[in-house]
Amino acid sequence: MSEWALRRRLLLFWLVPAAMGTLGFQLVPSRLNPDLSLTALIAVQLAMWGAWALWTTLTWVLGDQLARRRASPWGQGAAYVAFGAVVILCQILIQARLGVAFGIAERRGIESTLVIGLRQYGDFSVVVYSAIVVSQLALRWYTSWQQERVQAARAAEALASARLRALQGQLQPHFLFNTLNSIVSLIGRDPEQAQKLVVRVADLLRSSLRLGDRQEIPLAQELELTRQYLEIERIRFADRLTLQWPDVVPGDLLVPAFAVQVLVENAVRHGIARNPAPGVVSLDVLADADSLVLRVHDTGAADTDADGTDTTVVGSGTSLRTLQERLHHLYGASGHVTLTARPGGGTTAELRVPRLESGGTAEFSGG
Template identity: 30%
Template sequence: MFKQLSRYWMCQLGGWGLNAAITVFFYLTLSIRKVEHFYLIILISVVLGLLSTHLMRIVIKHYKFLEKPIRNQIISFILITIVFSIIYACADVGAEKLFGLRGYVDPSISLLNELIRSIINSFFILFIWNLIYYTYHYVERNRKQQVDTLKLQSLVKELELKTIKSHINPHFIFNALNSIRALVDENPQRARNAITELSNILRSSMHAEKLETVPLVRELNIVKDYLALEKMRFEERLTIELDIDENTLEQPVPPMMLQTLVENAIKHGISKKINGGKIKVISDFVNDHHELVVQNSGQLSTLISEDGFGVKSTQNRLNLLYQGKATFDIKNLDADTVESRIIMPKNIL
């Protein structure tokens, strides 16, 4: 039975049970007069306490007080404690009067004064309850942010290692070097440029900065180098088109995310087609969001690798970085085109 109770209800029952136990202890050890129906009064107080604090929790969650700025949280903390102290005190005094349990109250004390005293007492109890509740969620939220940060760092590291592995893959280097060797006599200048492009890619992979985001222009430079090398290999079979809004060049993007999508598009899309195909990279502002789009010839069933690393890592990184405010979608745009689309919040520069 207890295993089925949530942590919240276990704390609720334990807290109010402890409150009742302390009250009974002081009554049995320090009280100089007997109170009729004392245990019934305590039971009513505990039940009303459970109901009022649970209702208070519902209100806190419904109006998302815990997601507001800290100043608003403090204001809501005080106001909701006052409001529910009044509700709790009125219900407690009303229940005792309804069931005729107020014989222990000094007749010289008016009902209004007793109500005020009950409000003050309940305020301290609910203040402690709220303090524990708010503090718990504040600590829990910070802990979750730290866990998310660690997950992001781990994911970035994993992505870097995967990218490094793909870039220093013998087949990749073999193909690039073969293409460069063929150009040494035929086009020495292009061969020198190709060596520089290969060096840029390897350097970027090996020495990627440990940053959550980089300017889009930096990411595009690596993508251009990668596509230039692939163009040597595929020649006329690969058509490249870049449609980049210059206003988006300084927008922050997760490092190597665009390159991962382009690399997957080449590896699992273009290379699977005998006649090759086209790859198009688009960056633009749409509806006050930054959109990154990669379109390539092929079909979705042949685009995703067996472990789906590129797709999975992209979605995970977006979720961790933007807390659900960014989306990633990959789909067949038509019978011969796959589109990968990332939508991120626009950064006001």
């Protein structure tokens, strides 16, 4: 709600004392005009308290001008005091003239009217005017506080989005650099396989660029990107790499883009590549009402960063640290990745994120 909308609503407050004044005169009629009709009573009360609504509006206009001109506190105080004196004197004259017009007050000269008015309800008028000034200052502070909150929230959102884009930008080229290294290693000893790798890299690059700035994608789409990456690694490792992948995955669940690729790449680089014997990389997908859990297992060499217990400290790998930071920005404490050493060698990398749905199911042919 805008500041002026709030002000218009606050002006309706003056209907309350007008109603109370009308009720008072109904219960205890005026000595000078006891036969005054209800319509006349309502009219005189609305006029008296409507004048205060006018002074309220003018006081707010004065405050806006002082704020716009950046007046000093002393200057603002002097302006409010001077205007307050005018308001109180004018209100005394208005009430006296209305009282005479409706027959509920005696006619007096202007000097007597002001002196008696100040004595009878001058202190009350000072309190009312002070409340008007305080309400305007409080409303201005509240509006400024709200604007600062909105600006801070927008700045935080922009910063978070920029950080997420930067973190995702770190992951996208990470896989490309690794696959380019694989191509270089094959060019000398197997040019034909190197050519196949170039085609696979082109496919992976097109799929990666198609995502744009999307931070979350359907799980089936993420696994398809991972499959393209694994096809490159299978050419590189030949019979040393075997994949065990679920045939059907819940395609309506969302995961951070490139998150599964990070876990698979970690399994290949730190498990399969370090072990001269054939190895297996497998994936488990678990979902409950609140969370989606993805576990990537490898049977390669034991990861020296995993100590056999779950931990959110995922080692020194750049990609895992970047993934953990992305999860923190996206989900807070609800998203994390852990590494666990497996008995007999190998590592299990677990990704846990909140369950978020988009729609549909899909098949995956991981091979």
